[in-house]
Amino acid sequence: MKSKQKLETYKSQGGGIILRLRRRLGDRSGGVNMEYVILAVLVAAALVWAVVYFSRTIAKMFLTSSEAVTLEHTKAQSNLNKRRVELDKGRKDAKKYHDSMHK
Secondary structure (H helix, E strand, O other), rough: OHHHHHHHHHHHHHHHHHHHHHHHOOOOOOHHHHHHHHHHHHHHHHHHHHHHHHHHHHHHHHHHHHHHHHOOOHHHHHHHHHHHHHHHHHHHHHHHHHHHHHO
């Protein structure tokens, strides 16, 4: 009973803020929030990587298309062949990776 009176006196003197802070500091739910923050950062990083990767590919496609439209057929054809070689190399690398993971 005495401790309850002391607590009420402590609260009335402005100690309620400290008491609330102590309760908050003892609360462990902030760890769950941090997991969500880490997950959001990873998703954002993946999105940035995807935009950078695909923007290069799309830019190359537009370059080849614009060369073909401007009657630079030989340059467009050579660039298209380069892109096909790059894609084939990427497909082969992906197949190697896939096969190594599924042995």
